[in-house]
Amino acid sequence: MYDFEYHKPGAIDDAVKALGADAEAKALAGGMTFIPVLKQRLAKPSAVVDLAGLGLTGIRREGNALVIKAMTTHREVAMSSEVASAIPALAELASNIGDRQVRYRGTIGGSLANNDPSACYPSAVLALGATIVTSRRRIAAADYFQGMFTTALEPDELITEVSFPIPEKAAYAKFPNPASRYAMVGVFVAKTAAGARVAVTGAGNDGVFRHAAMEAALDQSFTADALKDVTTPESLMNGDIHAGTAYRAHLVGVMARRAVMACK
Amino acid sequence: MAQINLTVNGKAAHAEVESRTLLVELLRDQLHLTGTHVGCDTSQCGACVVSVDGKSVKSCTMLAVQAEGAQVITIEGLAAADGTLHPMQEMFREHHGLQCGFCTPGMVMSGIDLVESHPDGLTEQQIREGLEGNICRCTGYHNIVKAIAAAWPLMHDKQMPQAAE
Numbered sequence: 001m002y003d004f005e006y007h008k009p010g011a012i013d014d015a016v017k018a019l020g021a022d023a024e025a026k027a028l029a030g031g032m033t034f035i036p037v038l039k040q041r042l043a044k045p046s047a048v049v050d051l052a053g054l055g056l057t058g059i060r061r062e063g064n065a066l067v068i069k070a071m072t073t074h075r076e077v078a079m080s081s082e083v084a085s086a087i088p089a090l091a092e093l094a095s096n097i098g099d100r101q102v103r104y105r106g107t108i109g110g111s112l113a114n115n116d117p118s119a120c121y122p123s124a125v126l127a128l129g130a131t132i133v134t135s136r137r138r139i140a141a142a143d144y145f146q147g148m149f150t151t152a153l154e155p156d157e158l159i160t161e162v163s164f165p166i167p168e169k170a171a172y173a174k175f176p177n178p179a180s181r182y183a184m185v186g187v188f189v190a191k192t193a194a195g196a197r198v199a200v201t202g203a204g205n206d207g208v209f210r211h212a213a214m215e216a217a218l219d220q221s222f223t224a225d226a227l228k229d230v231t232t233p234e235s236l237m238n239g240d241i242h243a244g245t246a247y248r249a250h251l252v253g254v255m256a257r258r259a260v261m262a263c264k
Numbered sequence: 265m266a267q268i269n270l271t272v273n274g275k276a277a278h279a280e281v282e283s284r285t286l287l288v289e290l291l292r293d294q295l296h297l298t299g300t301h302v303g304c305d306t307s308q309c310g311a312c313v314v315s316v317d318g319k320s321v322k323s324c325t326m327l328a329v330q331a332e333g334a335q336v337i338t339i340e341g342l343a344a345a346d347g348t349l350h351p352m353q354e355m356f357r358e359h360h361g362l363q364c365g366f367c368t369p370g371m372v373m374s375g376i377d378l379v380e381s382h383p384d385g386l387t388e389q390q391i392r393e394g395l396e397g398n399i400c401r402c403t404g405y406h407n408i409v410k411a412i413a414a415a416w417p418l419m420h421d422k423q424m425p426q427a428a429e
Binding site: 001002003004005006008031032035036038039040048050052098099100101102104105179180181 | 266282283284286305306307308310313319320321322324325326327329330374377378394396397
């Protein structure tokens with residue numbers, strides 16, 4: 001690992017300033033992706049700004065929204081009675097990220113800032129139409145994700161919390177890579193007052209995306225059967241050594257039907 | 265260089281580390297606690313699992329500076345001063361939960377976390393899922409799972425409830 005300066009500010013403003021003052025500085029959340037990246041020398045930040053001292057953990061209900069602060073760990077989301085009663089699909093999703101040790105340290109804010117094309121959380125944020133709250137503004141999910149590993153965040157902008165509108169029902173179905181446990185295909189399905197929403201992670205060649213054809217079919221009838229003739233274009237799929245584009249396109253349908261059946 | 269203070273196996277520890285020093289490097293190279301192993305460089309194998317503030321953590325994926333003020337327990341901190349093994353270590357021996365032993369320190373630390381965080385009972389399924397972050401390349405996991413299940417009644421000082429979830 002290349003060496004760097006380490007900062008652990010105690011206030012969000014100080015963290016933003018530290019990142020703004022140095023274009024090569026990077027923020028550290030749970031570190032479950034970032035530290036392996038540093039170990040592989042795939043990044044060479046001049047400074048690392050540790051966000052652990054900013055008090056950004058906690059989960060609360062705010063009217064018809066569930067608000068999760070950025071440094072809340074996957075384990076905390078998975079174990080939260082607040083999450084289980086408001087959006088059980090989100091607790092289920094968090095309980096299957098990585099492994100036990102990853103869930104103890106990995107955070108929702110870190111996952112969303114990184115926007116790995118195979119990460120689980122982006123599908124929930126997009127399907128539920130969540131709002132990403134940052135140190136300077138509120139960003140709608142539709143504007144936030146801008147392709148794999150790319151987001152609307154500025155270099156000195158930090159996610160502080162994520163606000164999820166509570167759906168009528170929802171579920172997430174994931175086909176994990178057996179080694180990394182990242183989603184080879186993950187589909188988050190939600191039934192909201194404004195209609196059905198379907199977001200797919202792990203499969204697309206440009207990161208997480210909404211599946212308009214599936215949403216239209218589910219608006220007619222919110223059943224797994226309604227999806228049986230809906231196809232997913234192979235040209236939109238990612239292909240790699242783990243799964244080709246045809247296989248991933250097929251899996252999107254299978255996971256979507258499983259998610260619809262599991263909705264609660 | 266940064267000065268850090270933490271507690272390791274119940275004793276105060278002070279060290280001077282680089283920002284990039286990993287917790288496992290501090291433990292092995294500076295504190296000479298070489299029971300914690302490094303089996304990969306991709307954060308996948310779990311041989312380096314230690315307890316940090318009561319949670320099982322991959323010490324190869326945490327900076328030493330992030331452990332400032334933390335309570336760290338390694339495999340060396342489990343047995344009693346007279347050499348009596350921790351119940352989890354004893355059950356790994358009893359059930360032959362190891363072959364080459366390389367993954368064992370991480371397996372034992374993860375096993376303890378699993379048992380402690382499931383006070384109402386622990387199923388075989390929960391043990392197998394709980395070990396997803398620990399890789400064994402010798403024996404398979406069967407005897408490791410048996411050892412962890414057998415340690416549960418000893419660590420909680422009661423019978424394992426039937427069909428516990």
